[in-house]
């Protein structure tokens with residue numbers, strides 16, 4: 001599976017632009033005739049007068065273009081359309097729309113001047129001739145492999161516990177793109193297998209006919225030659241074509257070609273309506289000196305392998321199934337375009353949030369038990385560190401820990417964090433404290449679930465203990481803006497005051513409350529909030545008890561919840577007072593969530609993938625839609641408005657019955 005996924009990804013990504021181009025051009029050239037008519041209707045419409053002899057018409061065109069060599073004549077498809085003459089002029093192919101009645105050239109341009117023809121060439125040969133055709137065929141082979149491996153990967157990794165074709169609209173862009181990619185891939189797999197297979201068979205005909213020849217006989221179509229006859233003129237074109245018509249009476253002519261360019265051999269393609277293949281042709285090679293037939297290739301005379309090969313083009317172009325098949329192929333080609341976009345974009349989205357390896361470039365004990373760390377990107381690339389943002393550190397043993405960024409404004413050389421040692425914790429802080437300069441750590445991109453609204457009239461910054469980490473970045477940012485704020489910072493003791501230098505530079509806007517101060521100077525949350533100027537917003541970070549006091553004070557003072565922004569760091573978990581409840585899932589199932597399990601754990605047991613990062617309601621990673629019911633929100637990242645419709649299942653619970661997802 002891993003190998004298959006690796007092949008699928010590393011075949012698809014490099015080919016995505018080429019295949020995207022082929023998908024889009026393919027979707028258009030399926031309607032080549034209609035599109036040409038739309039773009040050049042006047043130039044492709046005949047004036048309706050009786051047709052000139054072909055020799056007269058061609059002679060007139062060539063007389064005015066003495067440097068030109070006739071390559072091919074496409075016959076009018078309807079009585080009111082024109083001939084298309086293909087001329088070689090100095091190695092460049094020109095196409096002329098010529099009125100059958102007047103012989104007038106209605107339009108004349110190189111292939112680049114016929115946009116749909118140019119798109120066709122781009123699709124088939126990448127405008128690079130035979131080499132481009134080979135590349136095009138090989139990319140088709142890549143698509144064939146992708147179209148087979150994709151559904152296998154989908155089936156092996158299909159989501160259990162939810163609809164096979166369900167698209168997760170919650171869970172982030174990367175997940176949405178992945179679900180869309182899988183859904184489109186499964187629906188489009190069969191048509192894409194057929195389209196890529198037939199495309200490869202056509203574009204790499206030289207090789208594929210050898211393979212087909214192993215199973216069934218394949219014959220070539222040798223081109224006859226006619227040696228020059230000194231002094232003998234070639235027959236008029238009309239006479240040669242009459243000889244071809246006599247070979248297949250009543251069959252319309254598709255086109256006339258002049259292999260070799262000498263004009264001594266003329267190849268006429270007539271329709272062969274007796275063949276089962278819809279666009280089968282009766283190909284007659286004629287000697288232009290006397291109109292004798294040199295060779296004839298028809299469906300009936302071909303061996304089975306050749307007939308199989310001949311089916312590939314009409315299937316690929318959709319002509320084998322009429323308008324319905326062409327529309328279906330067009331839809332499939334657009335599906336392929338969607339697959340390539342969702343595949344590449346999804347990969348980029350996953351990559352954007354996947355952890356990167358950073359260097360520890362500084363360790364700095366900030367206080368007893370708190371270590372400051374600076375983590376630098378490769379090549380010293382600058383970092384983005386908004387006030388309130390945090391980064392995920394991916395530690396050994398699958399531990400992921402969130403740390404607020406403490407960067408001062410303009411400090412972009414490395415991520416700055418502070419880690420408090422938790423001897424009784426699960427090992428994350430011990431691992432962090434063991435880091436040394438030069439060590440490598442895996443770090444996710446910064447996310448901000450505790451943003452600072454810099455447009456409000458006044459900020460009240462409240463911090464307790466290690467909760468100063470996001471608050472110091474906010475205070476420095478507000479000071480840099482010249483915005484009014486006050487900062488109240490409670491610590492266990494004077495030695496526990498972090499960032500003392502930075503705080504001292506903020507002057508009398510900062511109020512410290514070390515618990516060992518004599519006389520004791522307690523932070524009275526209710527009083528500082530009550531005395532804050534109107535319109536003040538609180539940004540607070542600290543342990544759960546501290547935040548609960550702020551919530552209570554805000555409630556008592558009648559503060560709008562939108563003015564209170566909290567971030568905590570104490571684990572919440574189910575808690576000893578947790579009650580069981582029931583949750584209805586998107587697929588209609590109802591699961592029991594026992595008192596000793598979180599909702600995230602119960603959902604995972606039920607087969608739903610829930611991404612959990614902090615597990616504490618801090619980061620917002622696990623957020624799910626709350627469709628109905630009453631929830632006991634224990635997170636510190638959702639606003640009161642968001643709590644109406646969202647829930648963090650890592651810590652929040654339902655009361656009675658809720659519906660999620």
Ligand code: FES
Nearest residue numbers: 613615617620650
């Ligand atoms: S995992 Fe972080 S909020 Fe749930």
